[in-house]
Amino acid sequence: MSGPVLARRGFLAGAAGLAAALTLAACGGATETAAPTAAASPAPAAAGAWSFTDDRDKKLAQPKVPSRIVAQVGAAAALWDFGVRPIAVFGPHKLKDGTKDPQVGNVDITKVTGLGNVWDEFNVEQYIALQPDLLVSSMYIKGTLWYVPEKSKDTIEQVAPTAGVMLTGKSATEVIGTYEELAKSLGADMQGVPEAKARMEAATKELAQFKDLKILMVSGGADAFWIVNPPEYPDIVHLTSAGLNVVTPTKVDEGGFFQTLSWENADEYDADVILYDTRTQALKPEEMMKKPTFAKLPAVKAGQLYPWNAEAPYSYQGYADFLEALVVNLKKAKPLQ
Known part of the structure; x- marks a missing residue:
């Protein structure tokens, strides 16, 4: 990796990397289960079956609304403001002094499990143990979930369905609208949303x-x-x-x-x-x-x-x-x- 790839990596994520992302293609899979570990309370779920079509044009469907949600920090920050409470996050959420990284927004990092704080860091074993229903991440390239490591993406995608929200080439209003739609589908309370809008x-x-x-x-x-x-x-x-x-x-x-x-x-x-x-x-x-x-x-x-x-x-x-x-x-x- 050199030249424009490394430069692009440096700008978009600093210590993170987009180089591997150029060839990734994310997709969902069947859910596997393992003994759960301590984590934040799952998001409140709406009743009935759940479906959502993400920005990969992938229709996700489950017999019940996901409540055990894991999200990349940018996705977690967006969902949190709409009232969805992920149980775990990955990506930059904690600074060296232990305080919250601004990228994680209003997420209370004391109430979520951290699966990784830097690029290429994702604790797969811990992820499996959490028994997630859904993983959510933004995308800079269609099909590539931001901060999901290439080396473990196949395993991660077999654990639970994944949802991708596209950033590149979109307006902020469009991206916010997608997160709003996803949050509503997950039973978010939308408290404070009209005032903020x-x-x-x-x-x-x-x-x-x-x-x-x-x-x-x-x-x-x-x-x-x-x-x-x-x-x-x-x-x-x-x-x-x-x-x-x-x-x-x-x-x-x-x-x-x-x-x-x-x-x-x-x-x-x-x-x-x-x-x-x-x-x-x-x-x-x-x-x-x-x-x-x-x-x-x-x-x-x-x-x-x-x-x-x-x-x-x-x-x-x-x-x-x-x-x-x-x-x-x-x-x-x-x-x-």
């Missing part, structure tokens, strides 16, 4: 006032500076549809997600505002400002450098929080040209 819609309308700002969305790594490609990200599709002028890179890397620049070339694009990736694997602003070319960018010099929650939970609550904070920051900015 109204907040998201109100914040979205406010974005149009910033159409004169040229915005660059970036992520910094130790050896690379990534310029994101708006059409590939649900959150940025939402922002541009609402009227924001987000820079599109002219030379997108293979795969389409971003353009990789060296730090020496960090000044390739002009912008009034820079929104930087706040995920734990990305460089902090003070680290990026040690790079001379970055520090000299007009937006940086003007102090118009603001956080971008690159993996906000795909729920109305998650996006209301993200968009409201963005509006507050953009109100501080002004065109520099």
Whole structure:
């Protein structure tokens, strides 16, 4: 693995990897059982049979509604805000100091089992012992469940049915709608959802006032500076549809997600505002400002450098929080040209 594959891996997940994902194809299977272990209380189930067609166009059907749900942290964060309580999560949910990783959203990590915290880490034996009814994960590539390791995916998929929610090429509204539909099918209580949806819609309308700002969305790594490609990200599709002028890179890397620049070339694009990736694997602003070319960018010099929650939970609550904070920051900015 080298070149664009590793670069793409670095941007999308830091320590995680998308390289293996390029060839994965996820599918459900028959349920196997084993002695259960201690875990969070399963999600409340609605009565009757259950069915759901996921974004792989795969129709899932069970005689009863799944209640023992395991989810990748992004999926868990979305479902949690709709009222579904997974019993276990996998993917970045705990920081080195033991506190909660922002990617897991409002999930109470003291009440769920952690099956893995980094890329390629998934405790299959523990997963089997939990007797799950359903595994849920987002997808960057259709058929590829995010953070399900290639080395153990066949076993994982034999334990319980899996549901995939596509991210790439979708708008945030579409992705949130899919999670809402899934949550409803699982018997979610939807508490607070109408209020959060109204907040998201109100914040979205406010974005149009910033159409004169040229915005660059970036992520910094130790050896690379990534310029994101708006059409590939649900959150940025939402922002541009609402009227924001987000820079599109002219030379997108293979795969389409971003353009990789060296730090020496960090000044390739002009912008009034820079929104930087706040995920734990990305460089902090003070680290990026040690790079001379970055520090000299007009937006940086003007102090118009603001956080971008690159993996906000795909729920109305998650996006209301993200968009409201963005509006507050953009109100501080002004065109520099």
